[in-house]
Amino acid sequence: MSEPAAETQSETLTARQQAVLDAVLSLMVEKGDHLTMTAVARRASCSKETLYKWFGDREGLLTATVQWQASKVRAGNFDRQKLDAGALRESLKRFATNWLEVISSPTSIALNRIGISQAAARNGNLGSIVLANGRFAIGERLKPVLDAGREAGLIAFDDTEAAFRTLFGLVGRDVQVRLLLGDTLTLSKAEIARDAERAAEQFLTLYGTAQSAPGRDKSNA
Structure with a gap:
């Protein structure tokens, strides 16, 4: 694993x-x-x-x-040599769930607000620290999952970074922006789970191959 x-x-x-x-x-x-x-x-x-x-x-x-804080966003364990459609889907859902839980927490909202404020005022390095160790690090954490899915023939794309950005947008939608601007949006665990599953399915609709369709796990092919 x-x-x-x-x-x-x-x-x-x-x-x-x-x-x-x-x-x-x-x-x-x-x-x-x-x-x-x-x-x-x-x-x-x-x-x-x-x-x-x-x-x-x-x-x-x-x-x-x-x-x-960023280490709490995980894609999960997977066997690169035996990755099937179900495992890929679960990895995407776990990433989406973790990320939504983290960005909607009071701690992440405060951290990002401070980083944005410092970046705008060019006062301090927290903005660049958050960018490098947050968004960019999380991207590098999930890209191996996407690459493994492509190698297994489950998803198809030309550029890993572009594929990750698509997934990132499908998961986050306008949630983080609304929270950072003071919206009192509250996400329950059930809502996060539903949104995570929807984002994973939308991503697979865009990039999935016939092998990643429901009921077509590689192990059953």
Whole structure:
């Protein structure tokens, strides 16, 4: 079984380090970009020296925080040599579900708002950190799934990046924009599951081959 290496980022962190990064996210929700190492140390009940040892400077801490949040978006385990239509569909649905859960969370909304604000004001590097370790890293995490699906003859496309962007749009639609602009949109688990399944099916309608049609798993061909 294989899973893109980027998805194991959370496994390199200790439970204590994960708790520190969760403290950073909670402070961002409460205080916006008024984030200091002192405040993080106080919230996480650790010393500033420990923060510097683990994450380097403030930018290193922010980078680790973004990576920790983005690591929650997974495509799942799959066997590249034995990938069938059902496994591909489930991987796409899992990615869509995880991503919708993450972007609709208060922590991601706060994180992205701060990144956008800093990018617009050219004040700080959080915008570029979020872009590199969020959207771009997530893309690199899912592309191996898409490439494996193409190699198995389940989906057909010329450009992996273009195919990923299509899936990204089908999953997110206008949800993230509405949330970032203050819409009180609330997605239940049932709604997220329904939207994720619809996005996966729409993607397979656009890119799927006869082998990826329902009831045509490679194992039953």
